Amino acid sequence: MHAASTILDVQHATKKFGKDTVVNDVSFQIKEGEIYGLIGPNGAGKTTVIKTIVGHLRLSSGQIRISSYDISKEFADAIDFVGAIVEYPMHYQYMTGYQNLKLTANMYPEVTKERLEEVIDLVGLKSRIHDLVRKYSLGMRQRLALAQSIMNYPQLLILDEPMNGLDPLGMRDLRNMLKSLAANGMSILISSHILGEMDQLCDRIGILSHGYLITERDMAEFHHNKQPIYEVRVNDAEEALTLLRNEYGGEVSAQEVVAGTLEVQSAVITPSQINRTLVMGGIDVQEIHEKKQSLEELYLQLTGGAEIE
Ligand SMILES: Nc1ncnc2c1ncn2[C@@H]1O[C@H](COP(=O)(O)OP(=O)(O)OP(=O)(O)O)[C@@H](O)[C@H]1O
Ligand SMILES: [Mg+2]
Incomplete structure (x- = not known):
């Protein structure tokens, strides 16, 4: 067996807005096939960390590598590895779910019609995929966003609060789906306030507080050593x-x-x-x-x- 390689490497990430430092010297790594959870109070900096990784925000200092690419220098190469849902996913309300998916698929030459059907199935939207998104419930919108984020087989999937609005069955489906994606080698960075879910889902957890990564826990050890x-x-x-x-x-x-x-x-x-x-x-x-x-x-x-x- 070869040692799993590092897919995401965050080193001394710091983000300032004016004179407020909202992410402070944060470092962590995620390996191939690993599910890493970010938890922490409202305003702790989870979304900001995620936005710097997907390139919505620029770091004030520090370095982020995805696979071997430095996102500040080789962003296009780096982001090729990534699928993401950040905060409130945006969709075209007056198009159907399917039309929205098609638009996303157009960006990826490798995504075929069969692959679209596959992800629709995977997220459990089959029966409603031809309805207007305007008529979707919150949970259906989350499922649609999830379908968009995984359709191009990303090696690193980044999900900011993906459980928002999911019903208990939807949450269990999401958990099973993410676990099976990770078992096939996908790495996942996920933030959520639903600690019971995170406990069951994540291999490792990092706790953010006031912009600092105050601790990391390997969940298998955490459960074993108690x-x-x-x-x-x-x-x-x-x-x-x-x-x-x-x-x-x-x-x-x-x-x-x-x-x-x-x-x-x-x-x-x-x-x-x-x-x-x-x-x-x-x-x-x-x-x-x-x-x-x-x-x-x-x-x-x-x-x-x-x-x-
Ligand atoms: N564009 C911005 N300009 C100024 N301050 C910002 C900006 N975006 C975020 N912040 C501040 O950065 C801090 C971290 O916000 P962030 O959204 O990362 O928190 P979070 O951990 O995701 O919280 P939540 O659990 O509520 O989603 C907050 O104090 C927030 O007000
Ligand atoms: Mg947030």
Whole structure:
């Protein structure tokens, strides 16, 4: 097996509007076949990062390479690798979905009529493709935009909030579709606020806050390394804490998070052991359950419910 090559390389990207620095020294890479998610509060700079990659905005400093091409010097070569949906996709309202697709297809000599049918199928728009776009729902417009962005087999697909307006089934379809595109080698950069979806979809996640990339997580590691946290509801929290500390010492960390509820974290002891220790010590255990550490929790911890500036 050869090591996957880097398709997108963002180095020290900085974007200023006047004296406001909205993207600040951001660096990350995406490899072939990888799905990379950008998350962060409103105004964090996600769309701005994406716009600099697709050439809608120019970087103030730093460098972006797509495949081996520097976008500031070899933009036409670089953008050949890219399909994208940025913010609000624009369509001709008084044309049908199909006519809009045809217009996009005209830009790519390699896109055949068969390929058009294929992408229409893929995004699930078949039954409505000959309706006027004016009559489309938000989710249908997103599907149409998606069809446009993938029709020329891009190696790098860039999607800014593509789940906006999709219904739960549409979201699941999108997730499955993106996963299968990535499995065939396409690299995907995606931003979204729907953290549960991002958690299931992405191989890696970068969290942006106030223009800084504050952390990156490999999602497989994130899920694997997590120590389980048990929520334990008891009649006497103080006594329960003493019992657990006496029995297990440094092997557990436990604290009372709400009156009568402990959070117990340990890589080695099981819920039954916790239960036994407490019950034998005379404590009533009303409930024990495992609390999943989610991407949402990590996000809230790191961005701290930041105010929009
Ligand atoms: N053309 C512009 N001129 C001046 N400031 C801008 C411009 N475009 C974006 N900004 C500012 O840059 C910051 C980042 O905006 P951006 O749209 O990248 O955020 P975002 O992370 O995509 O947010 P959201 O989650 O709301 O989509 C914001 O403070 C925004 O006001
Ligand atoms: Mg945005």
